[in-house]
Amino acid sequence: MDYKSAAREIGKGNVSPVYVCYGSETYLLREFTGYLIQKLIEPEYREFAISKYDLAETSLDIVLEDAQTLPFMAPKKIILADNAQFFTGAKESGKVEHHPEKLLEYMKAAAEFSVIVFIVNADKLDERKKIVKSLKDTTIPFVPMNAEELLQWVKKQAVRQSFTFAEGADDQLILYTGGGLQALSAEMEKLSLFVGEGGTVTGDIVDRLVTRSTEQNVFILIDDIVRLRLNRAFSILYDLLKQKEEPVKIVLLIARQFRIVLQVKELSKLGYSQQQMAGQIGLHPYAVKVAAEQGQKYTPDKLETILAELAELDYRLKTGKVDKVLGLEMFLMRLAS
Known part of the structure; x- marks a missing residue:
């Protein structure tokens, strides 16, 4: 499943009890988790209906125990579990012991009031593992956009921020930032403030304002x-x-x-x-x-x-x-x- 399909299903109210998110494009991953929170948790409940865990320091058992505990005051809760490296082929450090088979047991009768989002800091998962095969339908890769997708993304962001690019300036911006969405987003915000609503970003402006390594x-x-x-x-x-x-x-x-x-x-x-x-x-x-x-x-x-x-x-x-x-x-x- 790709993140766009997952977001569409969430928008329709079809929410999975578990998502496994991996890949190097962390900007899109944050956008996805933000969208999930926006759709499921009302603003007044977000302070106590969202739990965050680092699985490098916390066992999976505690995450699953939290998932099975009724949310406080809110109808639903979201649990963000970072560093879920047991989905990959990487060796565990040994600091915390995880039992992925317990997640398989949990999935047989997952709590209706909880959504667990596992975040895996890796470009790929170990598809040989039973846990990965079992959760394949709710596994979402977040990979860098290709050149055409990037250009379309930049154009859409410019429309949202009420400015336009002169011919070739959008391509120049992508070249200068290397195509990473986090850097692009930050630089577009800077350009938007500089030219103002209805303004036009030229190649010269990109040249003068955009930070380059x-x-x-x-x-x-x-x-x-x-x-x-x-x-x-x-x-x-x-x-x-x-x-x-x-x-x-x-x-x-x-x-x-x-x-x-x-x-x-x-x-x-x-x-x-x-x-x-x-x-x-x-x-x-x-x-x-x-x-x-x-x-x-x-x-x-x-x-x-x-x-x-x-x-x-x-x-x-x-x-x-x-x-x-x-x-x-x-x-x-x-x-x-």
Whole structure:
């Protein structure tokens, strides 16, 4: 079951006694639990009708005992149980012992007044486990959106916040934030306040206001080089140097990005979709999309050559055989040519 289907069923009043939520997109997971609380618990009851447990410190037995205890004053209660790692293949730390078979027993006669939401901090569950198989119908993955879904999400959020994007500015925002919904949400709130109701966010505004990490700046720098926007690429480089970022670190991040481009190119040949590549490499799907676009400019042999040049540059910078800034500038100029 995906989170949209689960939310629709909850909206219709079809609520499961247990949900198992997992995946890296924690923003969507929080949105889902917030929606569940909004639908089931009246505001005046929320202080005492919502329980929170950390299963790294609390046993499953206590969670199930709470679920079977009548709610105080409220018709329903919600129990949020974080760190439910016994749904995965990870070894338990041993600090707290859990008995998942008791959850299976509970499900045979689950309390009508309780909803347990297990939150699993992992990208996948261990589908070999009986507990995972038994709760398959109420297991909800929260995975990063693909590029198209992200763009639609950004556009909808802009409508909700009563502003619009100039052409290409929404794509630029996604590129600058890396596609994570938490970062996107925070930056969109900032942009909304800046342009005001009915305002328009331009690429220049995104450029001036959106916060970018060093890794993201290097990602954008390479994209600018690939697209022959040299002035912008060198402007980003000099900004990084002004921020006291070490040229050696920048070289390592550039090498990392070109390794990703090469991996994406090779996986694409094997027929992997961008979503599958994201899972294989451990990246956000939007980063895979951009890497695939960057890879169109290079053959695999050329990418291997670039990585070899970067390894040589790294050695020369560390041994003092070339001025660090000059060496980096010369490499980028050769790359652009």
